[in-house]
Amino acid sequence: MENLMTYLRLALIFSACLVYGDTLDKTKLNVVFITLDDLSYESLGVNGCKVPEISPHMDRIAKSGMRFEGFHVQASNCIPSRALMMTGLYQQHNKIFSLGKAGAGNQVIRNTIPTAFRDAGYHTGIMGKNSHHNPFDPYTGFDMEYEGYGSTKYPDKVYEKTKAAIANSAKLKQPLFFNLNIYDPHVGWYGWSRISGTHKETENHPSRIFTPDEIPYPSWFPPLAENAKTGRTKRGTKDIHLMEEVTAYYNTVKRADDSIGQMLRAFDEAGITDKTVFVLISDHGAELPGGKTTLYNEGTHSPLFVSWPGVTKAGSIHDSEVIGSIDLLPTFYDMLNLPIPAELDGRSFLPMILGQQIPSWRPFVYIQQNDRNKARAIQTKDGFLYIINAWHDGETKFGSVSTGTLSWSLFKAAQQSPENDPLATAWINKLEFRTPHELYDIKNDPSCFKNLVNDPAYKDKLSEIRKTMIQEASISGDDIALAALRNPESAEARTETVKAIDASKASRMSDPNYARRAHYDPLDGKLVLDNTLFEGESGIWNSSAPGLSLSKTGGSKELGPGAIKFSGQEGQSLRFETKQSFDATTFKSIEFAFTLTPPQAPKAKKAKGKKNTKDKLAARNERRKQNPMPQGSVSIEYHDGTQWHSFTKGNLNKFLNEQKLQFPAPNAGFSKATKFAISIKSSNSGILYLDGMRLAADVNWESISAPARQVLKAGESLDLITDLSDYSEVELSYNFISDKSASQLLLESYKDGKWQVINNHDYRDVLQADKKYAAFAKISSSETPVLKLRLRNSASSPVRINALSVQKRPSF
Ligand SMILES: [Ca+2]
Known part of the structure; x- marks a missing residue:
């Protein structure tokens, strides 16, 4: 308590020291908050990356303001990381434990980054990854969604929409808050397919395409014998070098930078770059083994650039403190000169942006993983990373998107081959199973190769860090982690923590006052019956059909989340049916929105020369055989309490990609016990992916x-x-x-x-x-x-x- 009082007293002194002319409430500068998706800290030129011309535009933002070297996101996968930063709350308070939104129930969190800016009179707009970014339904704070999911992989679109946001803010005579969520370099890497490896792209090229000889070997990968660096992707037909995959990632970083360049171009052309604050971060590390979804340094260390005209000194670097993503929201409040809501877990680092020190600043960042591989970590100001792997039991394997990479399979192959590399073997073993706890000296070993947890020389350091970690968990209410934090070497204690985390989410989901239920969406006013993202089990759908892998653990490991597998049985039907019936008498219409995609089916291309046509067709047919696209039909239906009726049915091809299908109520209206269903029939084998399911009704208002x-x-x-x-x-x-x-x-x-x-x-x-x-x-x-x-x-x-x-x- 005494520490807290000191902190509060100092906070008062510091706010009194602020030059109020500089805060945003006075200057009304625009603010652009840029998030990169899965961008490694080390892939930016300004951070020492040697790839030529890799990130001139991101570097421009960094060099025009202040770089924070000790910034960490506090979760290492997309939605939990974004929820933490948007709410300034730890996971036990924002309830976003995993990619699925179900655990968040029906809560609405009032104070988020966009609401802070809206309260301050800004026009608030978002582009890209909105549903990932702000998982609360109904979400609050954005006046305008400029473009949805995936759009920011197109630099031209970023330019066009940034211009629109600038024009709208001028028209409204409000300063602009623009949240630009660049989808690159998330997978969907340029020139790369997980299934078949390197391929030629026909459109949306980065402004420079790199070759593997220009690309550095990831610093957090251990050395791997040269002859172990080639192999086949899951369904590849020829050997591919590991560096081709890494190159694909870097080409996508380049395209992310192109998008940021186009955003900056729109500001430059409007002549308002010097009236705009740019803040840039990544939501976590690269989707390569040892990065995204791990709590190693690569997983959470992120760039943080703040370029604030008239405030930050160009080219300045802050490297004395560690800062977490929960600190962003309180800092934005402070920049706006608004009171910081008391319930936030984060703190404002505004004085650091102003070039001052905060003597009572928290000397650590506490990091949480409540998803599949439950863990806690802490990064300290004096350069240590300590991780407790509650999930470790010696048998369970690490489950992550990165295990689907070519790099992962090459390390696995090295592990299994007789002439394997001992370093590579130890590394992949560690990644796959972990140990109960790990300690790294980040200043000397940022790649986290040498676990010091049992080194007697670090005994005192370890005990000091553990004390801090337990204290932070206790004070912040992260009780579910305490058993493992107090006793990491005890298998029982680790199991207790894993169970406590699962029980916490399950109890919210089963609580009728809290569980996810129908709600009105403030953006389009519709009554949303379900808005499922990768979570068939926790949504309202009966997903027990054979072949369906929308399991509660995030999908089948083999096929990935949202996969639907057809066995080739005659007329096999996969049916998503609502478990419950709805009193739909007030529904004017019902809308089915979903995205149904084949697994990157190769497109038929026009062959240039006759010579190769035959070979190309043969290769294509071969690929198609490995990855067939199911043929069949789709029917969208409702049940009126007596029988099923079809709104529409037709060839499966008609329902591919993003769908938004609206059907009016039947003439007599929907019944008091209406069910809805999507049925997909196919008689050949194959795979489809289903994502972004939303079922929503237009409901009559009463005046x-x-x-x-x-x-x-x-x-x-x-x-x-x-x-x-x-x-x-x-x-x-x-x-x-x-x-x-x-x-x-x-x-x-x-x-x-x-x-x-x-x-x-x-x-x-x-x-x-x-x-x-x-x-x-x-x-x-x-x-x-x-x-x-x-x-x-x-x-x-x-x-x-x-x-x-x-x-x-x-x-x-
Ligand atoms: Ca991400």
Whole structure:
């Protein structure tokens, strides 16, 4: 407690020291928050990468501001890492344990990076990886999604959409907060297929294509005998060199940099680069063995660049402290000069950005892995990494996307061959099974080759680090990890932790008040019955059909998550059917959205010369035989309580790739007990991948009478409704005329004896309808049996409210 008081006192002194002219509330600079996906720290030029011209644009951001050398993300796979950074909360508080969103239940976390900027009057936009980035449903904070998943693998699109975001913020007269989530260098590597290895791309080339001789061997790979560096991908037909795979990764880093270049071009052309703060990070390390999904240094060490015109000194480096991704949100609040919400686990490092020291700064970063291979780690300021592998039992093998790489299979082959390399063997054994705990001297061994946990010379250091780790787990409420942290060498203690982590997620999922259930999506207003991402078991679908590998552990290891396997049995049907029936009488329509993809089926290409055509066709047919695309039909259906009806059916080819299929209710309406299903029939063998399933309904709103046109003077409020029960959600839509910013018009509810600003209201149609605002208020009637709402003008000038309408939607 004394430490905390010291920290608070110092925090006060430091905030008093700030030059307030520099904070964003005064200067209204734009902010671009860039995340790279699976980018290794060591693949940037500014970080010492020797690949020529690998990252000029990312380097430009780094060199124009401050680089933080001691930055770590606090989870090593996509969604948990992004959830931590977006919420400033550890996993026990944000509840995002894995790629599946189910464990997060129905919670809405109010304070996130975009809500901080929206509260400060910014226009908040996002491009790319939105569903991965912000797993909360309904999510809050973004006014506008500029483009969805995958779009940021196209630099031209990044340019076009950045321009649109800049134009919109100008039109709205609001500074811009633009969250650009670059999908590269996540797999989908340029010129590379996991299945067949190197191949020629026909489009979307990086601005420079590297050859393996230009590429460095990853520093965290142990040396491997030269003759062990070639082998075949899973279904490859010829030997491929390990460095071809690494080259494909680097070519994709280059394309990520091209995208960032296009974003910068849009700012340069608008002449506002010097009025914009750029913050850049990666969500974790590269998807290669020893990187992503591990808590080794490569897994969590990330670049962090902050380029803040007029504040950060060009080319400055901060390397004295370690900083975690939970510290980003509090820092953004501080940069905006907004109070930092008390519940956040992270702390603001704004003084460091201003070139100051924070004497009481936490000398470590605590890292969590609650997904498949449950573990905890800590990186310390004095350069040590300590990992506790709760999952280690000597038998369980490490399960990760990186085990599907060519590199992994080459190390595995080296391990099994008689002339193997002892270093490579030890390394792959360690990766595959781990040990109960590991200690590394990161300053001298950043590749984590030498485990010092049993070295007597580090006994005192180890005990000091362990004490810190247990303390952080206790203080932050990470109780589920404590057994293994206190006693890592005990198999029982490790099992206790694994079980506690699983039980924590399971108890939330089975709690009817918490479990994921239908909810209204603030972006499109639809009632979402399910929004499944790789998680057939935890969604609403009955996924017991044979061949389905959407298992709760994230899919079959052989085929990967979301795989559907057809055996070739005559007329085999795989059926996703909702487990429960819905009272769908209020549904106006139902929408099925999903993505169905074959496993990178080779496209038929026009042969240039006649000479090779025959060979090419033969090779293609060979590949197709190895990876056949199932032929068959799809039917999308509903059950009216008596029998199944088909909305549509047709050839399977018609339903490939991204689908958004909307069907109106039948003339007599849906029944009180409606089920929905997708059925896929095929009589040949093959594999398909299903992802991004969303089932959503349009529901009728019921109108409630509302007062006519009102002018609200400064400070005045308008009472809207009282004594309304049995609602789940109320929508207010209105437009208004005011000299001042609309953000001063507050929607409040009366609760616990006082007026409170409603947490999760959202604006939509801001840009499309030009100042038409719709505010959603979702308040459960059990919480507040008497609803009182008001609109309050807290601006200093009158606001005229037009076309006020108030509607309610049924509880669900
Ligand atoms: Ca990622």
